[in-house]
Amino acid sequence: MFQTELTKRFGIRYPIVGGTMMSISTSDFVAAISNAGGLGILASAIYQSKEEFADAIDRIRELTDKPFAVNINLFPSMRPIDNSEYTDVLVDKGVSIVETSGHSVPAELCDRFKxxxxxxxxxxxxxxxxxxxxxxxxxxxxxxxxxxxxxxxKLDIATLVLVPSVIDAVDVPVIGGGGVSDGRGVAAILSLGAAGVIMGTRLMLTEECPVHDNLKQALLQATELDTMLIMRSLGATHRVWNNSAAKKCLEKEDSAADLEEILSIVAGDNARKMYSEGDLDAGVISIGQGIGLIHEIPTVKDLFDRIMEQAEESVRRLAE
Ligand SMILES: Cc1cc2nc3c(=O)[nH]c(=O)nc-3n(C[C@H](O)[C@H](O)[C@H](O)COP(=O)(O)O)c2cc1C
Incomplete structure (x- = not known):
């Protein structure tokens, strides 16, 4: 039912993009999203060398013949990333869809993508x-x-206003999201005029998502009130799960603590400990308000099938 510019252009079944998630969007998870009918995006920043990154692209192709994309990270990172080298890999491997996120894209990279x-x-x-x-x-x-x-x-514009504002201002297809965890959200974003919908938080609570079950079970109990904003004082605002580490981070910011102290809390290694060992307070993890709409941990395929059914039902109901 929902054939959009995104599904047609990329030849994917559903107009759903699996948002890039640091440490989580690995080859196997990306392939699961693409095999389920969405567009998976590999997080290149996960890989420590261009060889590992190239192997990760090969691995996706072993697991799926469906389209996928690769994210080039332009956020500041504690580990310096040579995106020019990673772009060499994209070109060598014939990757056809690239996503950038973070700060402005250097002209050299744009030229190479084009x-x-x-x-x-x-x-x-x-x-x-x-x-x-x-x-x-x-x-x-x-x-x-x-x-x-x-x-x-820094702009703090919520989804319901941001998506149509951007659609009105540009003449390219727009993928919208932020807070979408079910079919009603998908129908809403498409009805605003978007070509597709991006989801991150919802995909954390799927069987294939490579994070520890302890963490999935704890997040299943979370409501829409259980997120908070941190790192605004550093000009790098993130919405995260409001566990004790996130609260400590905000306290440090409020007391103008040293940057090192703050970074020692938000370091990626701490989040990876949460993902791999299920330690709930080792660090800070990104989570959106849509966490409050999640009540089960299905496979990605079941999730997408059900979400799209619910989206269709929502549209039908309006037409009755
Ligand atoms: C755990 C987690 C990690 C994320 N990591 C990244 C990242 O490394 N790069 C990026 O561009 N976006 C990242 N995001 C944002 C998602 O790609 C996506 O834009 C966002 O989750 C969509 O909003 P939603 O969470 O409300 O669905 C992350 C989101 C989550 C939940």
């Missing part, structure tokens, strides 16, 4: 950033509202 004929999607949180990316060649933009898990930026 020269290689990739479809380039830029993810951002405001009209002005979307227009800037399109002016330097982005083929599509993804915008996520203030409800979303992960980086929220």
């Amino acid at each position: 020269a290689a004929g990739m479809t380039w999607i830029h993810k951002c949180v405001g009209v002005r950033y979307a227009k800037k990316a399109i002016s330097i060649g982005a083929d599509m933009v993804t915008v996520v509202g203030y409800e979303n898990g992960g980086a929220t930026g």
